[in-house]
Amino acid sequence: MTAPRIAHGGGIAAAAARFGGRPEDWLDLSTGINPIPAILPDVDIAAWHRLPDRQRQDAARLAAAQYYSTANALPLPVPGTQSVIQLLPRFVAAGRRAAVLSPTYGEYARVLENAGLPVDRITDLDAVSDAYGLVVVVNPNNPDGRLFSRATLLDLHARVARTGGLLVVDEAFGDMGPETCLSPLAGDETPGLLVFRSFGKFFGLAGLRLGFVIGETAVLDRIEDGLGPWAVSGPALTIATKLMTSDTSAIRLSIDARKASLDVTLSGAGLEIVGGTGLFSLVDHADAGTLHEGLCRHHILVRPFDYNPRWLRFGLAPDSVADARLAAALTDVIG
Structure with missing residues (x-):
């Protein structure tokens, strides 16, 4: 059902x-969106006329790496992080459960349950056990702003990754507090960690439907394959490239x-x-x-x-x- x-x-x-x-x-x-949208940069006509090619996506990834300080990974642009939430059931091994630190953004538990996965809405990180193949933490949290330190989340990641699980940290509201974000630590050197970032909230451009995911190359490749070709529009990639390399x-x-x-x-x-x-x-x-x-x-x-x-x-x-x-x-x- x-x-x-x-x-x-x-x-x-x-x-x-x-x-x-x-x-x-x-x-x-x-909504939790900047009510004063960033001034839109010029977008070349080719971005509207042509399908987004690899060069345009690569430029956006490099800009995002600079903005999020991700020395160990190139963030993958996605058409809003909700699109990747829909893919999360693919990352839970058979026979394992998922845990969502709650209360929080409700789509995580809904999507996982609709895929037939057993989901526990836990209220404390101490409740995370070896039974979980996927653990989701929104940090800072929506709607109460609950915030965990990097050290706390790295300790959680070590516990989850030890059994081959995946820790998803949603940093949709992390732009105003980058010192607590795990984005700079995600990548091939930190297997079992996947970080979500929102573009539209901070820049006030939610209608652009753009986000980034940061993690291991193999995981990002699976996400890119799951989304299919040309998932993010050329204008969105161009706007992100210019704004993320500007003075914010x-x-x-x-x-x-x-x-x-x-x-x-x-x-x-x-x-x-x-x-x-x-x-x-x-x-x-x-x-x-x-x-x-x-x-x-x-x-x-x-x-x-x-x-x-x-x-x-x-x-x-x-x-x-x-x-x-x-x-x-x-x-x-x-x-």
Whole structure:
């Protein structure tokens, strides 16, 4: 039996259909994406006209290696890391279980279970045993921002790899804290480790559908074969090459400023912030469902969670005007 699809962030059209208003007039705070997209570089006409050739992909891989500091591997571009999550069942040996450190991004467990694999949603790394052929850790975690040090994850990797297992570390929200990322350590010298990176979240270009995976050459080759030829478009590869080799300091400062403004707004409304990353904050509220619906009536969308009815995740607003709009809506709903 196939598990039901997960309601992720976004979904403005559905929210507008229920609560009214034009989708473009809503304030979407339901995703963990930089609300100020990076300025798009020029894309040569050949990128649009021709199928992406190896030279364009190689350039993107070299740019990603520089950006992620991966001296031991060339990151593989993929059409969003969700595409690789769909392939993970292929990496679990027969008779072995999968473990997903939870709660976290729900597609991992869903995809593995739909493939017929036994999956345990564990809540502590100490629960990892030799029974697991695949272990998934999102670091920093979505939605609570739980963060493990490199040393802790390397110790976990040693335990998983000792029995021929694969540790997947999802660093989709790792751009704002590279010092904790395992990306620089992944590659042929660290068998049994596969790292996922998101391009669209930090650069604010999620619609590009681009990510990178970093690991052993043999594993990346299997992923590339599984995705098929021309999986990533020429324009996406070109944009990534140029942005990842550019100065991103202004983007980081902008995200820091937007995050600080969000937290001031939430705290000013009396909300308890219990977690988050540079791109979102998690709030615990006794009546989160009512708060969520009240914000929807103000045409502001945030992210609820069916597995924890007290949680709401707030993404970053794009400017001070949006901050004021959120503050006014919170005052009206909570007051």
